[in-house]
Amino acid sequence: MMRRLLSVLHARNLEFLRDRGTLVFTLLLPVMLVIGMGFVFGGPQRPLFKVGLLGGPSDPLAHPFLSERYVEFIGLQQQGEALRKLTHQQIDLLLELRPPERYWVNTDSPKGYIVEKLLLAAEPAASREPVTGAAVRYVDWLFPGILGMNMMFSCLFGVGYVVLRYRKSGFLKRLHATPLSAFEFLSAQVLSRLTLILFITGVLYAGIGAVIGSHSAGSVLLLALVAVAGALSMIALGLTIAARFSSEEVVGGLLNVLTWPMMLLSGIWFSLEGSPRWVQWVAHLFPLTHVLDSARAVMLDGAGLAQIAPHLLYLGATALAFLAFGAWSFRWRID
Amino acid sequence: MSAAILEVENLVKQYPGTTAVAGVSFSVPEGVCFGLLGPNGAGKTTTIEIMEGILPPTTGEVRYRGEPLGARFREDAGILFQRTALQDFLTVRQSIALFRGLYAHGLEVDELVRLCALEKLARRDARKLSGGQQQRLLLAIALVNDPAVLFLDEPTTGLDPQARRNFWELVQSIKARRKTIILTTHYMEEAELLCDEIAIMDRGHIIAQGPPRRLLHEHFAEVLLELPRQEFPPAARELPLNIIDASDRVEISTHDLEATLRTLLEARVPLGHLRIRPGNLEDLFLELTGKELRP
Numbered sequence: 121m122m123r124r125l126l127s128v129l130h131a132r133n134l135e136f137l138r139d140r141g142t143l144v145f146t147l148l149l150p151v152m153l154v155i156g157m158g159f160v161f162g163g164p165q166r167p168l169f170k171v172g173l174l175g176g177p178s179d180p181l182a183h184p185f186l187s188e189r190y191v192e193f194i195g196l197q198q199q200g201e202a203l204r205k206l207t208h209q210q211i212d213l214l215l216e217l218r219p220p221e222r223y224w225v226n227t228d229s230p231k232g233y234i235v236e237k238l239l240l241a242a243e244p245a246a247s248r249e250p251v252t253g254a255a256v257r258y259v260d261w262l263f264p265g266i267l268g269m270n271m272m273f274s275c276l277f278g279v280g281y282v283v284l285r286y287r288k289s290g291f292l293k294r295l296h297a298t299p300l301s302a303f304e305f306l307s308a309q310v311l312s313r314l315t316l317i318l319f320i321t322g323v324l325y326a327g328i329g330a331v332i333g334s335h336s337a338g339s340v341l342l343l344a345l346v347a348v349a350g351a352l353s354m355i356a357l358g359l360t361i362a363a364r365f366s367s368e369e370v371v372g373g374l375l376n377v378l379t380w381p382m383m384l385l386s387g388i389w390f391s392l393e394g395s396p397r398w399v400q401w402v403a404h405l406f407p408l409t410h411v412l413d414s415a416r417a418v419m420l421d422g423a424g425l426a427q428i429a430p431h432l433l434y435l436g437a438t439a440l441a442f443l444a445f446g447a448w449s450f451r452w453r454i455d
Numbered sequence: 456m457s458a459a460i461l462e463v464e465n466l467v468k469q470y471p472g473t474t475a476v477a478g479v480s481f482s483v484p485e486g487v488c489f490g491l492l493g494p495n496g497a498g499k500t501t502t503i504e505i506m507e508g509i510l511p512p513t514t515g516e517v518r519y520r521g522e523p524l525g526a527r528f529r530e531d532a533g534i535l536f537q538r539t540a541l542q543d544f545l546t547v548r549q550s551i552a553l554f555r556g557l558y559a560h561g562l563e564v565d566e567l568v569r570l571c572a573l574e575k576l577a578r579r580d581a582r583k584l585s586g587g588q589q590q591r592l593l594l595a596i597a598l599v600n601d602p603a604v605l606f607l608d609e610p611t612t613g614l615d616p617q618a619r620r621n622f623w624e625l626v627q628s629i630k631a632r633r634k635t636i637i638l639t640t641h642y643m644e645e646a647e648l649l650c651d652e653i654a655i656m657d658r659g660h661i662i663a664q665g666p667p668r669r670l671l672h673e674h675f676a677e678v679l680l681e682l683p684r685q686e687f688p689p690a691a692r693e694l695p696l697n698i699i700d701a702s703d704r705v706e707i708s709t710h711d712l713e714a715t716l717r718t719l720l721e722a723r724v725p726l727g728h729l730r731i732r733p734g735n736l737e738d739l740f741l742e743l744t745g746k747e748l749r750p
Contacts, residue, residue, distance in 0.1 A: 289540030294596075296509050297534040298557040299526065453509070 167192035169235040170393070172202045174216040183217055185242040191235065194393065204421060206232075207253030210393060213239065222247035228254055256420055260334045264415040265388035267321055267328075271347070272382060272408050274320065275354035276361070276375050279313050283362035284371050287454060296452035303447045306363075310355050310443065317351045318344070337422035343415060346428065349435035350411030356442030357407065363446045366454040382408045410434050460485040460604055460635050461506060466515035468501050475501040476512070477659035483652075485603075488626075488636040490650035492643070492736075494744050497656040499639045500537060500608060506637065507534050507606050519604070530558060533602030535593050537609045541581050548577040551595050558600035571595040571625060587618025594625060604635040611645060623648060643737035653736075657744045667736055675734040675742055677708040680715060686725045694722055708734070 168190040175197070179186075186193060194211065196202040205211045206224055212231040214224040223239060226232045227250045239246055286292045295305060325343075329335060336343055361374045385392065385399065386408035392400055403409045414431035417423035425432075459482035468476040476498045483489045493499045504510040506517050508524040519528040541550050551564050562570070568577050571591045576584065581592060590610060597605060607626070611619040619642075626649055630636060640646055646653055647667055654664040663670055677697075687705045692698060696715060699706040709715040712731070719726060 286542075290536065290538055291540050291542060293509065294534075294536060294539045294541075295557075297507055297529075297532070297536075298554065299529045299559075300557050 169213070169231055169238075170194055170211045171235060172196045172205060172211040172214040174199060174202055174214060175218050183243065185215070185239050188238055188242065191238065203251060205393075207251055208420065209253070209255035210391065215239070220247065222249055224249045224251055226251050226253055228252050257334075259332050260420065261391075261416065262389070263328065263332065263334050264412055264419055267324055268350070268386070268408055268412045268415065269383065269388045270324065271317055271321055271351055271411070272354055272379060274317050275313065275351055276358040276379060278316075279309055279355050279358040280362040280371055280375050281368070283309065283359065284365065284368060287362075287366050287451070290453075293453040302450040302452070303443075306359055306443060306447055306450065309359065310352065313355050314348065314351050317355075318347060321347050321351075334419075336419040338418035338424065342418050342423075342425060342428070345425075345432065346411060346414045346418065346435075349432050349439070350407060350415075352439040353407040353435040353442065354411075356439045356446060359446040360442045360449070363450045366451075382406045385409070387412050407435055407438055458485060459483060460520060461637070462518045462521075463502070463506060464516050464518070466502060466505055466517070467513045468498075468505060468510070469513045474659055476505070478515070479656070479659070479661055481654055481661060481664055483604075483635060483637060485635050486633045487651040488630055488638060488649050490646040490653035491637065491639045491656060492641075492646055492653055492740060493639075493656035497744075498659040499656050502656065503606055503608050503637060503639055507532065530560070530600060531603040533597035533600060533605045535590075535597040535605075535607045535610050537612065539593055541592075541596075543582065545581055546578050547573055547581050547584070547592050550581045550592060551599060554596045555599040561600040562598060567595040567598055570598065570628070572621075585618070587614050587621060590614060590618070590622055591625065594622070598629070602634065604637065605629065607636060607638045609639055609641065611640070611642060619645070643735065643740055647736045655740060655743055662743050663739075671734060671736065671739055675739040677710055677734055678712050679732050679734055679738065680707040680709065680712075680719075681705070681730040681732070682707075682724070682726070683728050686728060688722075688724060691719070691722050691724050694718055708738075 170192050171194070173193050173195050175195075181187075185191075196205070196211075196214070202211070202214050203224065206214045206226050209226055209229045209232070212226075212229060212235045216222050223236075223246050225236045225248065236248075283292075286295075292305075322344075357378070358375070361378070362371055365371050365374075381402075382388075385403040386406050387403070388408075392403055410431040414423075414428035417428050417431075461483040463482065464480050466476050466479040467474070479498070479502055491499045491503060501510065505512045505515075508517070508528060517524055519525075519531070522528075542553065545553065548564060548568065551567050555561055555564055555567075568574055571594050573588075573591055573595060576588055576592075581589075584592060594607075594610070597607075610626075611622050614622065623645065626636065626638075630649070636649070638646070638649060650667060652664070652666050653670065654661045655670075656662070663674060665673070681701075682705050684700075684704050696718060697708045699708065707715060707719075716726075
């Protein structure tokens with residue numbers, strides 16, 4: 121029995137070692153994740169309080185409060201956006217050092233209460249402007265993230281693996297012998313998956329929303345538009361991955377390389393507020409980041425079309441670019 | 456003879472380290488069944504896939520009705536590959552309808568179902584068909600556009616004798632509709648039954664081409680004498696005869712039947728189980744391509 125077992129074991133090991141795609145992704149992906157996570161979440165201990173500095177970052181010597189420990193100072197340019205964050209308790213206090221020197225504090229925020237004490241200890245004469253507003257419940261904040269994550273997996277893996285299976289089985293080769301063009305085939309895949317995703321996301325939105333008591337502050341139609349644009353972009357991204365390859369391992373590896381950074385950096389679980397600027401820059405390359413930013417803007421802040429238009433444009437442009445690249449690089453058969 | 460519907464000119468297909476097709480030229484007249492025969496690795500499937508327009512040649516050209524392969528050819532060609540998987544979870548009827556939807560013109564789904572004897576299977580999951588049923592479905596799919604030219608790449612490989620004969624009847628009914636058929640096959644019986652003209656390929660070249668009877672007459676005019684191997688005395692192997700060893704028998708090919716029989720009688724070779732038959736396409740095929748096992 122042992123001889124047979126070893127024989128099969130040896131053959132499987134050879135198969136694994138000779139499948140370079142699997143080998144590379146098996147070895148490389150964990151290394152990349154560890155290095156990436158180290159960069160993004162490494163460094164000194166996280167501060168306890170977040171204070172917005174209106175007008176951008178300042179020299180720590182410019183004001184005694186700026187040298188306080190365990191306080192993170194975040195430069196914010198737009199007063200309206202800064203006050204929105206304060207109202208939702210995404211920052212604990214907002215400080216303007218330009219004349220007239222003043223600060224805003226959310227009187228409903230426990231952390232705001234503490235950090236205000238620290239400010240007044242350093243600058244007793246500071247001018248106070250109170251605001252109110254309950255913190256956004258984490259579940260309300262998380263809700264679009266969960267829907268977006270589900271959409272991402274369905275878009276990338278659903279389409280990627282289906283096309284790969286069609287190619288491996290020879291079904292694509294058979295279709296290639298008909299008048300069907302690559303663009304027509306890919307468009308059909310996109311539309312099929314889009315319909316499915318919109319239906320599922322709609323059901324989840326209504327169902328989970330009813331259970332957790334979450335509702336959109338903005339237009340539901342606008343949310344649907346975000347879902348359409350986001351799904352199109354991510355489905356097209358999945359097709360670019362599946363356009364050429366014929367190995368499950370390579371396609372699976374590439375999809376993992378895409379989904380893991382999106383899972384971590386697109387803001388599904390937590391906000392990247394305060395993370396290094398380059399991390400935020402990288403995050404904004406991902407379609408999912410734009411889906412979540414615009415969905416949260418609509419759901420939590422009641423944003424309109426004008427406010428989320430840049431996100432929609434980015435998603436539309438990436439959908440077209442990915443689809444065009446996918447059609448260009450598409451292979452019907454295994455060479 | 457009808458005008459050529461397909462012309463293949465100096466076709467070459469090279470892969471790294473190997474030449475699959477090494478300068479093949481031939482033409483296929485409209486309305487005939489043209490057989491492409493050859494041992495494994497001869498270049499048949501590569502040639503037929505280039506003719507189908509799904510594999511680009513390294514050099515050379517295929518013309519359909521005098522034009523390079525293009526949109527018109529795609530609309531007019533029907534193809535049955537050696538191996539094809541269909542979309543999962545579709546019934547027989549739905550699978551045919553899927554492909555029917557890809558063409559501007561063609562036969563009705565019901566007509567295709569009837570033509571390929573699929574009436575009782577129309578609602579069955581296509582994955583649950585037997586080998587012969589599956590081939591009939593794939594033939595129906597190849598016929599959805601009522602093609603002017605139909606490619607059948609080893610269509611009966613792996614089928615049992617009944618399913619194979621049933622499939623041959625279907626192909627003969629398609630031939631009766633004056634369709635041009637390009638057939639590759641390993642089965643010489645199939646080629647003899649269905650093909651009006653054959654080309655025998657070996658090592659990327661066409662080594663013989665023409666109607667089967669003419670090729671037999673030109674290349675294999677001998678008569679074959681078959682004797683059980685165990686009844687053939689070792690001493691008789693020294694006789695001045697063209698003796699060929701088959702698995703369980705000895706074959707002697709000759710132009711002069713009477714002289715050969717006399718030689719055998721004089722050598723006292725037992726002739727109780729002697730069989731005499733004319734040469735067939737398989738004999739010709741083996742004569743031209745050799746009997747050694749290909750690597």
